[in-house]
Amino acid sequence: MSSTYLALHNIHQKFGTHHALKDVSLDVAEGEFVCFLGPSGCGKTSLLRIIAGLDLPTAGKVNQAGTDITYAPVKHRDFGIVFQSYALFPNLSVEDNIAYGLVTQNVSAPQRRARVKELLATVGLSGSESKYPAQLSGGQQQRVALARALATSPGLLLLDEPLSALDARVRAHLRQEIKQLQEKLGVTTIMVTHDQEEALTMADKIVVMNHGVIEQIGSPQTVYTQPKSAFVASFVGEMNFLQADVAGDRTLKSGDHTIEFNGLLDPKQSDIQVAIRPEDIRFFADQDGENTYAGRVAHTEFLGSRVRSTLKLDGIDAPLLADVSMNEMATLNIEAGHPVYCQLPKDRLHVFEGAK
Amino acid sequence: MDATSTVSRTNSNKRPFFGQKSLDEWLLGSVLVVGIIALFICIVLPIYSLLSKSVQNNAGEFVGLDNFLTFITTPSLSSSIGNSVSIALICTFIVTSLAFMAAYGLTRTKIPLKGTFRLVMALPILAPSLLPAISLVYLFGNQGIMKELLMGESIYGPIGIIIGSCFWTFPHALMIMVTALSNTDARLYESADVLGASPARTFFTVTLPGAKYGIISVAFVVFTLVITDFGVPKVIGGQFNVLATDIYKQVIGQQNFEMGAAVSVILLLPAILTFITDRWLQRRQSALLTSKAVPWVAPKRPIVDRFFLVTMIILSAIVIGIIAMAVYASLVTFWPYNLALSLNNYQFDLMDGGGWESYWNSIEMACYTAVIGTGFIFFQSYLVEKLGGYKVIKWFFHLFAILPLAVPGLVLGLAYIFFFNAPNNPLNGIYGTMAILVVCTISHFYTVCHLTGTTALKQIDPEFESVSASLKVPQIYTFWRVSLPVCLPAVLDIASYLFVNAMTTVSAVVFLYSYNTTLASVAVLNMDDAGDIAPAAAMAVMIMMTCMVAKIIHWFVGDVLLKSSQRWRVR
Numbered sequence: 001m002s003s004t005y006l007a008l009h010n011i012h013q014k015f016g017t018h019h020a021l022k023d024v025s026l027d028v029a030e031g032e033f034v035c036f037l038g039p040s041g042c043g044k045t046s047l048l049r050i051i052a053g054l055d056l057p058t059a060g061k062v063n064q065a066g067t068d069i070t071y072a073p074v075k076h077r078d079f080g081i082v083f084q085s086y087a088l089f090p091n092l093s094v095e096d097n098i099a100y101g102l103v104t105q106n107v108s109a110p111q112r113r114a115r116v117k118e119l120l121a122t123v124g125l126s127g128s129e130s131k132y133p134a135q136l137s138g139g140q141q142q143r144v145a146l147a148r149a150l151a152t153s154p155g156l157l158l159l160d161e162p163l164s165a166l167d168a169r170v171r172a173h174l175r176q177e178i179k180q181l182q183e184k185l186g187v188t189t190i191m192v193t194h195d196q197e198e199a200l201t202m203a204d205k206i207v208v209m210n211h212g213v214i215e216q217i218g219s220p221q222t223v224y225t226q227p228k229s230a231f232v233a234s235f236v237g238e239m240n241f242l243q244a245d246v247a248g249d250r251t252l253k254s255g256d257h258t259i260e261f262n263g264l265l266d267p268k269q270s271d272i273q274v275a276i277r278p279e280d281i282r283f284f285a286d287q288d289g290e291n292t293y294a295g296r297v298a299h300t301e302f303l304g305s306r307v308r309s310t311l312k313l314d315g316i317d318a319p320l321l322a323d324v325s326m327n328e329m330a331t332l333n334i335e336a337g338h339p340v341y342c343q344l345p346k347d348r349l350h351v352f353e354g355a356k
Numbered sequence: 357m358d359a360t361s362t363v364s365r366t367n368s369n370k371r372p373f374f375g376q377k378s379l380d381e382w383l384l385g386s387v388l389v390v391g392i393i394a395l396f397i398c399i400v401l402p403i404y405s406l407l408s409k410s411v412q413n414n415a416g417e418f419v420g421l422d423n424f425l426t427f428i429t430t431p432s433l434s435s436s437i438g439n440s441v442s443i444a445l446i447c448t449f450i451v452t453s454l455a456f457m458a459a460y461g462l463t464r465t466k467i468p469l470k471g472t473f474r475l476v477m478a479l480p481i482l483a484p485s486l487l488p489a490i491s492l493v494y495l496f497g498n499q500g501i502m503k504e505l506l507m508g509e510s511i512y513g514p515i516g517i518i519i520g521s522c523f524w525t526f527p528h529a530l531m532i533m534v535t536a537l538s539n540t541d542a543r544l545y546e547s548a549d550v551l552g553a554s555p556a557r558t559f560f561t562v563t564l565p566g567a568k569y570g571i572i573s574v575a576f577v578v579f580t581l582v583i584t585d586f587g588v589p590k591v592i593g594g595q596f597n598v599l600a601t602d603i604y605k606q607v608i609g610q611q612n613f614e615m616g617a618a619v620s621v622i623l624l625l626p627a628i629l630t631f632i633t634d635r636w637l638q639r640r641q642s643a644l645l646t647s648k649a650v651p652w653v654a655p656k657r658p659i660v661d662r663f664f665l666v667t668m669i670i671l672s673a674i675v676i677g678i679i680a681m682a683v684y685a686s687l688v689t690f691w692p693y694n695l696a697l698s699l700n701n702y703q704f705d706l707m708d709g710g711g712w713e714s715y716w717n718s719i720e721m722a723c724y725t726a727v728i729g730t731g732f733i734f735f736q737s738y739l740v741e742k743l744g745g746y747k748v749i750k751w752f753f754h755l756f757a758i759l760p761l762a763v764p765g766l767v768l769g770l771a772y773i774f775f776f777n778a779p780n781n782p783l784n785g786i787y788g789t790m791a792i793l794v795v796c797t798i799s800h801f802y803t804v805c806h807l808t809g810t811t812a813l814k815q816i817d818p819e820f821e822s823v824s825a826s827l828k829v830p831q832i833y834t835f836w837r838v839s840l841p842v843c844l845p846a847v848l849d850i851a852s853y854l855f856v857n858a859m860t861t862v863s864a865v866v867f868l869y870s871y872n873t874t875l876a877s878v879a880v881l882n883m884d885d886a887g888d889i890a891p892a893a894a895m896a897v898m899i900m901m902t903c904m905v906a907k908i909i910h911w912f913v914g915d916v917l918l919k920s921s922q923r924w925r926v927r
Contacts, residue, residue, distance in 0.1 A: 085817050
């Protein structure tokens with residue numbers, strides 16, 4: 001494992017009585033792409049601003065490349081930042097914008113020009129030197145902002161919701177580009193986002209946050225397939241939840257049904273939630289096999305490549321969402337009002353503490 | 357995960373006492389501190405001296421409310437309260453109605469020549485308030501050309517004060533009203549139309565409520581402007597006493613400073629009331645219009661359009677007529693006996709009041725005010741808006757910067773005498789110099805400039821400073837390279853506002869000029885006082901022309917030069 005580049009130790013931040021961040025600790029390895037993911041107000045932007053030095057923590061420590069930078073002035077830190085608004089200087093040309101940080105670092109004019117040219121080529125905007133920000137599209141402005149942040153070759157790149165002001169198509173395209181660029185340059189990157197798709201596709205490591213605490217840290221696959229909490233499970237991807245009680249070491253009871261579970265359960269626990277992703281529910285023609293229940297299709301919703309059906313299982317109040325492909329749908333005759341048998345495979349179940 | 361978790365994660369590190377600011381942020385912070393000290397000395401302390409003087413007697417002993425009691429129990433003095441209030445109320449009603457009609461014509465009809473009408477109706481702002489008063493003397497005075505229209509009534513008194521005050525406050529009212537009526541939402545009109553409302557009903561249920569805050573704001577502004585103005589009643593008021601002339605008489609005529617201070621405090625009340633109402637209204641107003649509003653485009657309404665066209669022509673004719681009368685009077689050799697045109701009245705050096713020197717003094721004062729004032733105000737408003745930290749200082753800075761709006765010029769001038777002329781004041785030396793005139797004028801007009809600056813700065817991205825800090829660029833460099841160029845139009849607005857007001861103001865400086873620093877606007881007053889009305893008119897015309905030139909330069913630099921040299925402004 002590569003060495004830790006940035007380390008946050010027990011960060012707290014309070015605004016009056018509001019506890020924006022509670023005991024946040026995190027290690028970021030060199031060259032890693034980390035996403036802070038969470039709903040608005042979860043503290044992800046506060047954390048980014050503390051790393052940048054734009055705000056101060058109430059308690060805790062920030063270490064970058066082995067130095068304590070908790071209270072270091074913004075200017076004495078080594079990072080580049082891209083804001084949601086891009087914050088391009090409207091009265092300066094693209095070239096002057098990108099070279100803005102180089103001018104005060106005594107870089108000679110020819111070197112500056114060469115660096116700007118190189119960066120513009122990197123972000124795919126060669127030849128735009130003399131344009132002004134207002135003459136560029138949103139996606140192009142974002143690239144210029146990225147080039148400006150990278151111009152001084154910072155050790156750390158901070159991205160604050162960089163794609164949220166763009167339309168869907170441009171966003172998907174830039175997502176890939178930023179990721180490739182980051183891999184090529186090997187710059188340690190932290191991106192703040194509320195878009196789980198963005199986080200899943202771009203990050204090496206996702207930090208899921210809620211109410212000022214870290215809910216889970218892990219790779220995109222881990223966060224998706226092994227969510228540590230009901231919040232992570234519901235925020236990243238779709239998830240069905242059922243109220244249940246522990247009935248045995250490996251069995252649960254929900255309504256009239258017994259549900260088999262793969263892992264060991266704590267019999268002392270009551271009031272737990274069983275969860276399953278819509279794509280993990282399987283349909284069958286008859287009621288064979290474990291965890292298979294009879295029910296009815298209440299409603300179907302066409303999503304393009306697949307269909308999302310809403311199921312009512314006999315003896316369970318909460319409706320379940322299940323995704324099926326178009327082919328499966330035709331063979332199993334899944335239509336609103338039709339009876340179905342469906343299985344909740346025991347190796348795909350998640351169990352979380354507490355009622356929802 | 358890895359070995360770092362074994363490192364002790366205690367929070368033993370303390371925040372360094374110097375915070376996390378870098379050197380240049382500390383330097384900018386100290387400039388802000390210097391700025392707030394300057395405001396404290398130039399605005400807060402003088403007003404405090406005035407307030408304390410109003411509860412002292414001649415010997416400087418505390419006498420409580422005795423001065424106020426004397427004022428109220430002296431019939432000749434207390435009657436001026438009634439006079440002032442009734443004059444101000446009448447003007448408020450007239451100006452608010454006319455400004456509403458004019459603004460409606462400019463924003464909600466299809467009449468031609470809107471730009472020209474607007475330009476003409478804004479003209480009075482370029483002249484001192486003395487100009488309409490002098491003009492009225494020529495039109496309706498004892499030897500006036502239209503004296504018969506008054507049917508035996510005298511122009512010297514309430515009638516003159518009302519007409520003159522309406523004339524010079526009209527453009528101020530019009531500006532606010534046009535803004536209020538420009539904010540339309542076509543969807544409301546469409547809804548009213550679809551629901552079958554008559555034009556009259558639409559007017560009373562949509563148009564009028566939409567402009568409600570603007571109308572209230574105009575009413576308060578006009579009331580305050582009229583009640584605190586001193587130029588018009590001084591020239592044309594005759595024996596009709598108002599509060600503003602009382603202060604002048606008490607201080608200049610009778611050297612009764614304590615009574616002057618007491619009257620000033622009374623005069624502060626309506627201004628403070630207006631100020632508070634205005635703040636309150638602005639908070640309400642902002643919530644009124646959503647960003648989704650679709651501007652309303654006036655349909656063709658022949659009768660309505662014709663009515664407003666006639667109204668605009670009449671209003672413009674009155675404005676032009678009053679100004680033209682002053683210009684004509686200044687050119688007539690000897691009214692009304694020798695109507696031959698000459699420039700005799702422009703030979704100011706032959707009259708009392710300071711001569712041509714006072715004109716050049718005014719230009720000098722206005723230039724200093726514009727240059728120093730704009731530099732100081734804009735840079736300070738930049739620091740207030742864009743420097744990190746210093747929350748308490750910024751809060752007080754804002755408070756001090758807003759304060760002058762509630763202080764009438766006459767009151768501020770008197771406050772300056774009390775504060776700067778005190779023998780124990782180390783700044784005593786600037787009393788009677790050009791410096792005190794410049795300082796007083798900047799302070800007097802501080803608020804509008806400060807708000808212009810902060811509004812412009814609020815519109816630029818708040819992350820510019822963060823970005824430049826992350827690029828290790830000093831903040832002052834970003835100010836010079838980005839914030840200042842982007843805000844140049846606002847900077848020009850501030851400079852031209854300060855210049856024009858410095859040229860035309862009488863109220864504050866009338867107490868502060870000395871033999872060496874006579875000013876053009878004060879010369880108008882003094883020549884009129886001495887009976888040299890034609891030269892007074894001539895000087896007023898000179899002031900107006902100078903302001904026109906300043907406005908033309910402003911337009912040229914702002915609209916022609918900036919747009920051609922700053923390619924990025926054009927999309």
